[in-house]
C-alpha cells in the first residue's frame with residue numbers, strides 16, 4: 333500500500349470513528365493554556381518545567397523524587413458530569429521514587445462527592461511498576477487494575493467512568509470494574525495527589541484531556557494511534573529521549 337493511500341485510510345478511520353471533542357485539553361507546550369469546548373483553568377503545583385520534547389511539541393517535566401510537582405484544575409461546571417474520560421500520555425523515569433516505588437504515585441486524582449455529599453476519590457496511579465485504580469466511596473471501595481507499565485516509555489493512559497462502570501486504559505489494554513454509581517467531581521490534580529505531595533508522577537506528562545462523556549474503546553484506540561504516530565514523526569526527542 334502506498335503512503336498516500338495509507339494516509340487516506342487513517343483519514344477515513346478518523347471520520348468513521350468521529351473524533352470526540354474534549355471538554356478541555358492541555359497540550360502543555362510551554363504553558364498551562366487550555367483548549368476545548370469549555371476551557372478550564374489549570375494551575376501548577378510546585379514549579380514543573382517545560383524544557384523537554386513531548387509526544388507532541390513540549391511536555392511538562394515533574395520531579396516528584398525531590399519535590400511535589402503537578403497541576404491542579406478546579407472543575408467548575410464540569411462537576412455536574414457523571415460520565416467522564418481522562419486521557420494523557422505519561423513517561424515515568426526509572427529513578428527511585430517514581431516508578432518501582434512501593435508507594436502509589438498518582439497520574440490523576442479526582443476529588444469528588446457522592447449525591448449524599450460524602451467525600452469520594454478516584455485515583456489512577458502507578459505502584460511498583462503497575463498501574464491500577466483506587467476508587468473510594470462510602471458505598472463501595474475499589475482497588476484494581478494490575479497493568480504493567482513499560483519502563484521509561486511514553487504510554488497512553490485513560491480513565492473512563494460510564495454510569496456504574498469504571499475502566500482504565502494503558503496503551504491498547506483495558507480493564508473494567510463496577511463502581512457505586514454517579515458522583516460529582518470538583519477538583520482534578522494531575523501528576524500529583526495534592527499540593528506539595530511527592531506521590532505523583534516522577535517523569536513527563538503530555539496531551540492531557542478531559543471529556544464529559546465516556547469515550548468508546550474505538551475512540552480511545554484512535555487517540556492512542558494518533559499519539560503513536562506523533563511520536564514516530566517526532567519533531568525532536570531532545571531531552572525527552574525515546
Ligand SMILES: [Ca+2]
Pocket residue numbers: 359360361386387388389390391538539
Ligand atoms: Ca505537548
